[in-house]
Amino acid sequence: MSATVAAPRRPSALRMMLRDTGAAVSLVFVVLIVLAAIFAPFLAPKDPYETDLMAIMQPPSAEYWFGTDGQGRDLFARTLYGLQVTLFMGLASLIVGGVIGAVVGFLAAYYRRLDGLLMRLMDILLSFPAILFGLALAAIFGPGLTSVIFALSIATIPLMARIVRGAAVVVMGLDYIEAARAIGMKDARLILRHLAPNCLSPIFVFATLRLGQVILLGSALSFLGLGAQPPVAELGAMASQGRNFLFIAPHISVIPSVAIFLVVLAFNVLGDALRDALDPRLRI
Amino acid sequence: MARYALRRVLLAVPVLLGVLLIGFFLMQVVPTDPAVIRAGPQATQEVVDAIREELGLNRPLWAQFGFYLWRLLQGDLGVSIINNMAVTQELSDTIGPTLELMFASLFWSIPLGIGLGTLAAYWRGSMIDRCIMAVSVGGVSVPVFFLGLLLIWLVGFQWQLLPFTGRGGPLWTWDGIQAVILPAVTLGGVFVGPVARMTRTAVVDMLTADHVRTARAKGLSEFLVVLRHALRNALIPVITLIGLQIGFLLGGAVVTETIFSWPGVGRLAVGAILSSDFPMAQGTIIVLSAGFILINLGVDLLYAVLDPRVRLS
Numbered sequence: 001m002s003a004t005v006a007a008p009r010r011p012s013a014l015r016m017m018l019r020d021t022g023a024a025v026s027l028v029f030v031v032l033i034v035l036a037a038i039f040a041p042f043l044a045p046k047d048p049y050e051t052d053l054m055a056i057m058q059p060p061s062a063e064y065w066f067g068t069d070g071q072g073r074d075l076f077a078r079t080l081y082g083l084q085v086t087l088f089m090g091l092a093s094l095i096v097g098g099v100i101g102a103v104v105g106f107l108a109a110y111y112r113r114l115d116g117l118l119m120r121l122m123d124i125l126l127s128f129p130a131i132l133f134g135l136a137l138a139a140i141f142g143p144g145l146t147s148v149i150f151a152l153s154i155a156t157i158p159l160m161a162r163i164v165r166g167a168a169v170v171v172m173g174l175d176y177i178e179a180a181r182a183i184g185m186k187d188a189r190l191i192l193r194h195l196a197p198n199c200l201s202p203i204f205v206f207a208t209l210r211l212g213q214v215i216l217l218g219s220a221l222s223f224l225g226l227g228a229q230p231p232v233a234e235l236g237a238m239a240s241q242g243r244n245f246l247f248i249a250p251h252i253s254v255i256p257s258v259a260i261f262l263v264v265l266a267f268n269v270l271g272d273a274l275r276d277a278l279d280p281r282l283r284i
Numbered sequence: 285m286a287r288y289a290l291r292r293v294l295l296a297v298p299v300l301l302g303v304l305l306i307g308f309f310l311m312q313v314v315p316t317d318p319a320v321i322r323a324g325p326q327a328t329q330e331v332v333d334a335i336r337e338e339l340g341l342n343r344p345l346w347a348q349f350g351f352y353l354w355r356l357l358q359g360d361l362g363v364s365i366i367n368n369m370a371v372t373q374e375l376s377d378t379i380g381p382t383l384e385l386m387f388a389s390l391f392w393s394i395p396l397g398i399g400l401g402t403l404a405a406y407w408r409g410s411m412i413d414r415c416i417m418a419v420s421v422g423g424v425s426v427p428v429f430f431l432g433l434l435l436i437w438l439v440g441f442q443w444q445l446l447p448f449t450g451r452g453g454p455l456w457t458w459d460g461i462q463a464v465i466l467p468a469v470t471l472g473g474v475f476v477g478p479v480a481r482m483t484r485t486a487v488v489d490m491l492t493a494d495h496v497r498t499a500r501a502k503g504l505s506e507f508l509v510v511l512r513h514a515l516r517n518a519l520i521p522v523i524t525l526i527g528l529q530i531g532f533l534l535g536g537a538v539v540t541e542t543i544f545s546w547p548g549v550g551r552l553a554v555g556a557i558l559s560s561d562f563p564m565a566q567g568t569i570i571v572l573s574a575g576f577i578l579i580n581l582g583v584d585l586l587y588a589v590l591d592p593r594v595r596l597s
Contacts, residue, residue: 022418124299127580129531131538132573139557139565140310216427220539223429224554239429243543246433247441257430265425272421 013201016277023273026266033263037083044077048233057249069238069252070245079259081233085145086260089227089234090215093149097156098207104157105164106191109172119165122158130155130217138226145234148227152214163206167199201278208274212267219260235260288588296581303573307566308352312345321365321563361570362563364556371567374552379571381451382548385471386537388455388464393472394479394526401483401522402515408488416480423477428536432470432543439466449545467544471536478532482525486518493517520590527583531576 018024036043045065052072060067066075108118133151141147171177172195180190219236221227228234230241235256242253311318319336320327327335336342340351355361361371404416440448452463490496491514499513500506538550545551553568555561 124302127299127577128573129534129576131531131535132569132576135538135553135557135565135572136306136310136569139562139569140313143558212425216425217535219427220429220535223427224539224542225558226554236427236429239427239433243433246437250433250437253433254430257427257433260427261425261430264427265422268421268425 013274013277017273020273020276022269026269026273029262029266030270033083033266034087036080037087040077040080040084044074044080046074046077048073048077048081049231050074057245057252059249059251066255067249067251070241070249075238075252075255078233078238079235079256082235082238082256083259083263085228085232085234086215086219086236086263089145089149089152089218090211093152093156093214093218094207094211096149097153098160098203098210100153101157101160102164102196102203104161105166106168106195108161108165109168110187110191110195115165118161122161125154125158126162128155131221134217134221134226138221143226143229145222145228145232148218148221151221152218155217156210156214159210160203160206163202164199167202168195171195171198205271205275205278208267209271212264212271215260215267216264285588289585292581292584292588296577299577300574303570303577304353304356305349307570308349310566310569311562318362318563322363324368361567364564365561366556366559366564371563374564375549375567375571378547378549378552379575381546382537382541382550384451384455385464385467385540385546385548386533388468389472389475389533389537391472392468393475397476397479398483398515398519398522400476401480402487402510404480404484405487405491405514406510408484413484417484420477420480423474424481426474428470428474428539429543431473432467432540435466435470436543451547467540467546470543471533471540474536475529475533478529479522479526483518483522486521487514490514490518520587523590524583524587527579527586530579530583534572534576 018027050073052068054072055064055068056070056072058064058068058072064074064076066079069075069078104118104122108115130152133154134148137147137151137154138144141150177190177194180194185194218227219234219239222234222236223240225237225240228237230237238256239253239260242249242251242256245252317332319332319339319341322335322339323332339355340348343351359372361375363370364374400416400420404413407413436448439445446466447463448466450463452459452461454460455464487510491510493514495517496509496513499509504513534550537548538554540546541548541551542554549568549571553565553572556564556568
């Protein structure tokens with residue numbers, strides 16, 4: 001007969017995070033904007049590309065919640081579709097760059113012979129700011145959403161590789177990895193089943209914070225005309241089009257800019273809270 | 285120190301060569317013939333052929349890269365497709381304004397960020413701390429163009445207080461200062477937040493350090509303890525982190541220059557790319573990358589000077 005003593009359950013990371021009001025609000029907000037982006041076709045009261053020259057530059061009203069732009073397109077509909085494009089751009093770059101970076105990081109941590117070479121390569125990539133990748137790829141392949149996604153992916157690779165390598169090197173020193181090796185487990189299986197799952201928290205924190213940065217950078221590139229091309233409803237491109245009407249109808253630029261700001265803010269607050277919850281040492 | 289510096293400089297060389305290689309390939313993949321561009325629209329086939337021979341365009345690729353490096357060393361980056369100006373000439377005209385804008389932005393944002401970060405660290409956990417950190421998270425989340433457009437609309441247009449297009453002249457003239465204020469507030473505005481956050485973390489670390497406790501124990505005033513013992517030691521990591529954020533600043537500068545029609549390298553780069561002016565685009569990208577590499581190099585060396593542990597490790 002054995003008596004088990006119930007250890008006091010550590011509160012889950014999610015619960016700890018939600019104690020922070022800002023984080024709870026951000027989480028709800030992020031869920032809402034993701035839903036809004038997915039269901040944009042059903043939520044949008046009008047076609048985001050339908051121009052109405054009788055109703056250009058209308059201020060926000062009961063009929064046009066966010067007003068209309070210089071070609072009479074409904075800004076509420078365009079903002080919903082813009083969220084879709086902007087979030088897609090952010091997620092696509094995060095996933096492409098993040099996956100490649102994670103693979104590099106795990107390989108560097110697991111095969112020590114590769115470590116020096118791989119991390120030097122990452123250092124080289126890291127020595128360029130994302131905006132330069134954006135400019136260079138737009139120059140080579142022409143401006144467009146694809147160029148932006150590629151540029152942001154490349155800029156994400158070395159950051160993710162460093163985070164993953166840092167976490168994986170610590171886990172590699174633990175006994176159970178040694179044990180798994182001793183019973184003759186294959187490398188691939190060991191990395192996927194035993195190494196990766198224990199490196200997830202820093203990856204998660206980084207991904208959340210990075211998503212905000214990537215969206216900010218991507219919309220800046222679109223604002224410059226190097227990203228999504230008109231008439232595509234992308235928030236940065238929309239803000240850029242509104243520049244021409246800044247003094248007559250400032251809402252055309254302000255509304256998409258505020259949308260970007262709120263989305264990025266939500267991811268940043270969420271990322272910070274996630275880091276605090278997952279890594280108690282950082283709480284001061 | 286000399287050995288550390290040498291190693292660090294040698295590390296920058298392959299990166300720089302990589303940049304040049306990318307610049308070189310940029311000119312290979314674009315659908316224009318550099319010889320035709322250089323010859324101008326009215327040139328005969330013979331002239332184009334002569335230029336092609338002179339530029340070494342009939343040689344194998346590796347030899348072309350050699351030619352390209354050689355011309356680069358002589359300050360020859362080709363001519364603009366759009367206005368036939370020498371790329372190096374346009375670049376040397378725009379580097380100054382870009383540096384001016386960056387300087388004007390850092391001039392106010394770094395002291396403010398360090399001040400706010402120190403206050404937040406000293407009163408950590410308090411309402412002041414929370415407010416400062418909330419503002420700084422807001423600062424890193426705001427798109428640069430949003431800040432710029434708001435300033436143009438409010439300060440420039442509604443209140444008519446300051447000019448918002450172009451450069452007014454050198455920074456030591458009244459017109460020059462007036463014209464740089466709005467762009468510098470825009471660009472610096474997104475930099476205050478990160479500086480405040482980094483300072484807060486570094487100062488919090490220092491405030492719990494032994495030497496600060498000693499300083500308190502010997503009866504120094506709180507002001508002196510924070511300023512002379514905590515902040516001063518915290519500045520080393522803060523300076524490095526600021527240096528590493530220069531890339532972030534560069535991104536902001538490209539956007540800020542475009543919004544305010546500031547005649548800098550960033551605006552030149554965007555204009556060149558949008559008008560498919562490949563030689564100019566290539567030149568701007570090379571200059572921006574090389575500048576960034578040099579800044580990083582400088583920061584690393586400065587760090588080694590400030591902190592002996594770096595160069596000994």
